Amino acid sequence: MAVPSLLATAAFLLVLKANMIMGAPYCGPVILASDFDLVQVALNLEFLEAEFYLIGANGEGLDTIAPNLAQGGPPPIGARKANLDDTARRIIQEFGFEEVGHIRAISSRIGGFPRPQLNLSSQSFATMFDQAVGFPLVPPFDPYANTINYLLASYLIPYVGLVGYVGTIPSLVTYNARSLVASLLGVEAGQDAVIRTLLYDRANETVLPYNLTVAEFTVQLSNLKNRLAGCGNKDEGLIVPPELGAENRTTSNILSANSDSLSYARNAYEIFRIIYGTGNEHQPGGFLPRGGNGNIAKGLLITA
Template structure:
């Protein structure tokens, strides 16, 4: 595993130095009201709901709670995954939790139309090629088996988690803070479960590739740090001791900072990641036409 971790880590350090020299993208807070900040979360909640619903059930929000999509187009390429019984039950539970999150937000502040999502195997294949630094052959397919689906899931809830952590300090209203805190609790739980299921398989080779589960997570986390362009806020399942909890462990089931606090990201950082382009102004990836809500649309304007 060190063979992939070392260049990834060197890349992160080089990336930080390059930002100092060339000028980093905006990593500071943005100006927005509570409603816009919370509605920005729809971008991740829709993504998670559709990916989990299709993965477990083979059908999405238009079948389970069609009014929540507010007339937005159905996702591209999503389908039922070939999951083992235990993981399928877990993912189904996650799916219904995401439906509940959408209902909670809609009930308190109102909804927005679901943006066009691209959850096709081709979309994930591009992401995983970028994560490992070369073209995988055959292309990565998130729906082909349990391990691939869990790795694809690793790439999603954590982004929502760090987004909620970054949102709470900027909220002015107590009702808004309470809502986001309650959503954050479940998002962090989902991420912890996914990371634990993957950690149990950390040394397992992901067939037919000559890479382990842990190496894939290290690559995905390094890619998200690269795309977000605001430092190291994402870590794979294994880290060197100086990045582990109290510098005493190289296991990393929960990604956290030096004081074991959750990392936080701003909306521009999140857009850079979910677009897969490294720019909040350039849609792509899971959101080929850009995200929804006033914050995401303001960058497209």
């Protein structure tokens, strides 16, 4: 299965490279990659979420809780236990254990790979937040400092996985892959909804010591993800103008969705542009400083 998968992916990457030369990021569906390759893209995000949540809540990650799933991959850089209130800690802890199950499910049913190098340091998040607001925050944003900071940092992650799964399903061929992704999608959507609801409850609260509210941060973070992905508006903050609200009648935006209240979709290349923080699927950085694992991610590095 791996050989034809690599050939199909390589052919499609040539098209992507041509698009990049012409300055146009690819925004369509991935149609030539195998189910194996497409689902493995998501495994990079599952590792990211697992380590961020487990270490944030418990102070220890996969190397302690499920070392076999890391498959010898390097430990994450800079992650540490967050200063969370008890409710947030219990929720994030549950999310972390859910991600352990996701890694196991993908690895056992599709095929896994070693944990990629992750950069979950305060500096990595601070860089993303500076990009989002358009100026250096003083002091630099620290996701581990308190509950509200950690929830805002979490706002960056599960939604990317959610729209990635939505974008993957139409390109999947086999029932087993579709069934697995649909099941993973349900939990990712639930995690994102919980995080957005917790933040919405504090939407008008100023995030100290910055002169920005929670809602303003979410708008800026969503705008950043849209800019990095380069394929239009597929991410929205917690407060939106009525024309972006449900049936053009709400300014609350607990669930980010399109004009028919359907989930937005992103392809694998949009996902890497966001997670790398570079806006370029060929240029690693951000949360995956050495790039992602799997045939698609590795192929993108080769064609850079």
